[in-house]
Amino acid sequence: MSLDTATPAGPGSPAGQPARQPSPSAVTKADIAKAGATRRRNAAKWKLIVGTICTLLVMIPIILAQELPLPDANFQDLSARRLPPLTDGHLFGTDQLGRDLLSRVLHGGQVSLTIGVLAVLVSGAIGIILGAAAGYFGGWVDTVVSRVLEAQMSLPLLMMLLLVVALFGPSIPVITFVIAIAQWPEVARLTRSMVLVEREKPYVSAARILGLHRVQILIQHIIPNVIKQATLVVLLLLAQAVLLESALSFLGAGPQRPFATWGRIISDGQDYITTSWWMVTLPGLVIVLMVVGVNLLGDGLRDRPRRKKKGA
Amino acid sequence: MTNYILKRLGQGLLTVFLTVSTVFILIRMAPGDPAVSYAGPLATTEQLDAVREQFGLNKPVLEQYWIFLQQLFTGNLGQSYSFQAPAMVVVAERMPYTLTLATAAILLTAVVAIPLGVWMSRRPDTGREFGVNVLTIAGQSMPDFWTGIMLLTGFAVLIPIFPASGFATWGGLVLPTITIAILQIALISRMVRREMTANFAAPYLTVARSRGVRNSMLTWRYAMGNSAIPVFTALGTRFAAMLNGVVVVEVVFAWPGVGSLIVRALETRDYPLIQATVLLTALLAVGVQLLIDLAYPLLDPRVRLGKAATA
Numbered sequence: 187m188s189l190d191t192a193t194p195a196g197p198g199s200p201a202g203q204p205a206r207q208p209s210p211s212a213v214t215k216a217d218i219a220k221a222g223a224t225r226r227r228n229a230a231k232w233k234l235i236v237g238t239i240c241t242l243l244v245m246i247p248i249i250l251a252q253e254l255p256l257p258d259a260n261f262q263d264l265s266a267r268r269l270p271p272l273t274d275g276h277l278f279g280t281d282q283l284g285r286d287l288l289s290r291v292l293h294g295g296q297v298s299l300t301i302g303v304l305a306v307l308v309s310g311a312i313g314i315i316l317g318a319a320a321g322y323f324g325g326w327v328d329t330v331v332s333r334v335l336e337a338q339m340s341l342p343l344l345m346m347l348l349l350v351v352a353l354f355g356p357s358i359p360v361i362t363f364v365i366a367i368a369q370w371p372e373v374a375r376l377t378r379s380m381v382l383v384e385r386e387k388p389y390v391s392a393a394r395i396l397g398l399h400r401v402q403i404l405i406q407h408i409i410p411n412v413i414k415q416a417t418l419v420v421l422l423l424l425a426q427a428v429l430l431e432s433a434l435s436f437l438g439a440g441p442q443r444p445f446a447t448w449g450r451i452i453s454d455g456q457d458y459i460t461t462s463w464w465m466v467t468l469p470g471l472v473i474v475l476m477v478v479g480v481n482l483l484g485d486g487l488r489d490r491p492r493r494k495k496k497g498a
Numbered sequence: 499m500t501n502y503i504l505k506r507l508g509q510g511l512l513t514v515f516l517t518v519s520t521v522f523i524l525i526r527m528a529p530g531d532p533a534v535s536y537a538g539p540l541a542t543t544e545q546l547d548a549v550r551e552q553f554g555l556n557k558p559v560l561e562q563y564w565i566f567l568q569q570l571f572t573g574n575l576g577q578s579y580s581f582q583a584p585a586m587v588v589v590a591e592r593m594p595y596t597l598t599l600a601t602a603a604i605l606l607t608a609v610v611a612i613p614l615g616v617w618m619s620r621r622p623d624t625g626r627e628f629g630v631n632v633l634t635i636a637g638q639s640m641p642d643f644w645t646g647i648m649l650l651t652g653f654a655v656l657i658p659i660f661p662a663s664g665f666a667t668w669g670g671l672v673l674p675t676i677t678i679a680i681l682q683i684a685l686i687s688r689m690v691r692r693e694m695t696a697n698f699a700a701p702y703l704t705v706a707r708s709r710g711v712r713n714s715m716l717t718w719r720y721a722m723g724n725s726a727i728p729v730f731t732a733l734g735t736r737f738a739a740m741l742n743g744v745v746v747v748e749v750v751f752a753w754p755g756v757g758s759l760i761v762r763a764l765e766t767r768d769y770p771l772i773q774a775t776v777l778l779t780a781l782l783a784v785g786v787q788l789l790i791d792l793a794y795p796l797l798d799p800r801v802r803l804g805k806a807a808t809a
Contacts, residue, residue, distance in 0.1 A: 225623040352764040353528030436643045459651050470644035477639035
């Protein structure tokens with residue numbers, strides 16, 4: 187959250203606004219191009235571009251998995267076991283049961299992504315509502331929410347997730363819920379701290395003097411002011427959710443139907459790693475590509491210089 | 499000071515108590531019968547009843563909870579179903595392995611991440627810094643089980659430098675430690691960079707620089723001194739979390755620690771073992787957390803424990 191204003195620019199060269207009209211300033215275009223603020227803006231731009239490319243590179247095939255000319259993900263062909271990549275039209279090769287690996291990865295990815303997106307939506311909603319309520323109302327609401335947050339931070343997280351999944355069965359709703367529960371504290375804490383700042387601003391007093399109800403002020407005036415930053419965190423949580431889901435499914439606590447998800451595919455291939463490297467390496471690379479993409483996107487959006495509102 | 503410690507101890511014990519109680523309730527709420535998994539699918543009704551009788555599973559839940567509480571205070575959580583030994587003993591035997599792994603991983607993280615973060619914060623927004631920045635993003639984007647398998651294949655199978663699994667020699671410690679540290683280094687170094695950048699921008703640093711304080715002093719004594727608490731907290735919290743079992747990495751490397759134990763306990767629905775694992779790891783984690791808080795005044799003389807600042 188630091189707005190680092192100190193730049194390593196040379197002495198006497200204010201790295202700020204580019205001069206519009208010819209002025210007696212000693213700052214040349216070259217100075218501006220070298221200035222810290224410019225480089226920071228460029229870095230954010232590159233992160234956004236590369237992040238978008240990586241994310242789309244994984245997302246688009248996953249979304250189109252049904253449309254692509256691929257064999258069924260669960261279709262076994264025992265005569266075509268463990269074919270290396272690029273043979274017989276199997277771009278990623280096949281696994282130990284002759285299933286097309288690319289098809290498995292894409293269809294599994296649909297399940298992983300669905301879980302990730304749903305989990306993030308649920309945790310985002312819980313986090314924003316509870317965090318905003320805690321920050322705005324204070325008092326016992328704040329005490330309860332903060333205590334629950336603290337308690338959850340000190341719980342053994344993955345162990346609890348495994349426990350719940352092991353006990354209630356690895357169905358998609360259970361896993362989604364479990365990941366959402368694991369993630370809401372981060373959103374709640376951030377929202378709470380931002381609302382604490384917002385509620386002291388004059389517009390809140392103004393709204394209160396105008397006779398608006400407290401809930402109305404919170405929903406109509408405060409939340410719209412913090413929602414943008416809160417959604418940024420939610421984007422970063424998507425990356426974590428995908429990783430968490432793959433870890434669960436690697437440990438055997440992932441959904442089995444309709445398709446095995448990424449972690450499961452990797453743990454399936456683990457036994458064949460010495461003879462069939464692709465069965466572990468390629469699905470893993472797909473996860474990395476996707477998560478790196480989402481993380482870069484989130485980073486880039488956060489670092490991007492804030493645009494001024496038009497007409498303001 | 500003593501009051502503060504007592505208060506924190508009380509809070510910590512309450513957290514542990516709530517944790518084990520939550521687990522107790524979750525276990526009883528869940529579908530599935532441990533007697534079936536203990537006696538096997540072919541067991542007769544009489545056999546199942548005998549098993550339930552033996553483990554006290556036929557009693558009302560509240561009475562079971564009461565018994566559980568009594569066990570909790572005597573420190574004896576009953577026999578593990580699958581190990582046929584006191585559950586606490588089984589867990590306690592595994593604990594040193596997890597402790598060793600967690601300690602090694604956190605040391606490696608600290609040694610690499612702090613200098614790396616400082617390095618990044620001293621040349622922000624340069625090409626090289628951007629490259630390292632992207633590397634740290636990659637580091638926190640790799641699933642640890644995948645990194646583990648890749649390292650295992652690379653350095654234990656293809657180039658057999660290190661043993662592939664278990665903890666027979668100290669060499670077995672290397673690969674799991676690196677696997678954990680990759681993620682932690684990425685997270686911690688980014689945090690060090692953030693803290694240091696904020697401090698470099700602070701007015702007190704400009705004043706110190708204008709008084710002619712050397713750059714190395716500025717970095718390590720001034721900026722680092724003020725970043726120490728958040729960084730130390732982050733390292734400590736990560737360490738405490740690892741004590742709960744580095745589940746995934748332990749499974750990949752067949753590490754005989756608590757993490758792989760809990761996976762097995764969950765598979766066999768070994769209730770006493772689950773409870774014992776949760777109890778011991780939660781106790782340890784809370785203890786570490788308390789030690790971190792107690793170390794604050796050493797890092798920052800302004801901190802007075804028990805006063806409003808740390809409350």
